[in-house]
Amino acid sequence: MPMILLRSIKLQELMNGTRCIIHNCNRHFVEVVIAAGIYSGQHHSIPRIPLRPSDTMFPFQFERKQFPFRPCFxxxxxxxxxxxxxxxxxxxxxxxxxxxxxxxxxxxxxxxxxxxxxxxxxxxxxxxxxxxx
Known part of the structure; x- marks a missing residue:
């Protein structure tokens, strides 16, 4: 499935907006192949990353972990x-x-x-x- 990366993970290969193809899914990481550009064909493992809302009305912090991808049709x-x-x-x-x-x-x-x-x-x-x- 074609996906687009929503966060920069590595400075050059895995930048925000990089198009990838999911090769394998695990519970804690996803194996992808970069679909286009000068790094096309490279394999990478991308972990779930913690996300914390910056604007909250509560006296405590929420945190969730998710993969930084979105479908890219x-x-x-x-x-x-x-x-x-x-x-x-x-x-x-x-x-x-x-x-x-x-x-x-x-x-x-x-x-x-x-x-x-x-x-x-x-x-x-x-x-x-x-x-x-």
């Missing part, structure tokens, strides 16, 4: 920045909300025929808020 444009993908699909039915995001989305692959867009009436709105500029 789709990702946002922000998470895709810096990724190189073979095929991409972009949903343009809602306007792109930040300057340069459409460029980031379209530049994730090197081939025009590897891009599929979904838009209403074949158009995409580029909303620019001049008050902010």
């Amino acid at each position: 789709a990702m946002t444009i922000n998470k895709a920045q810096g990724q190189t993908l073979k095929v991409i699909g972009i949903d343009l039915r809602q306007p792109i909300f930040a300057h340069g995001m459409l460029y980031v989305a379209l530049s994730r692959t090197g081939k025009e025929d590897s891009i599929t867009t979904l838009s209403s009436q074949g158009l995409a709105r580029n909303e620019v808020y001049t008050e902010v500029l």
Whole structure:
């Protein structure tokens, strides 16, 4: 199953946003293979990590352990920045909300025929808020 790493574990190989394939699951760690990038094909074991909420109303601390993954059948444009993908699909039915995001989305692959867009009436709105500029 394709997964995306939600926390940086090792400075270069296992960064936030790294796409991995789960190879084996155990109770305390997951064995993964990095799916893309210069570390593609490397095997790693990723443990459950403790998470503590920073904003709590209680006089005691909660802690839980979980694997820092999320399924990655789709990702946002922000998470895709810096990724190189073979095929991409972009949903343009809602306007792109930040300057340069459409460029980031379209530049994730090197081939025009590897891009599929979904838009209403074949158009995409580029909303620019001049008050902010």
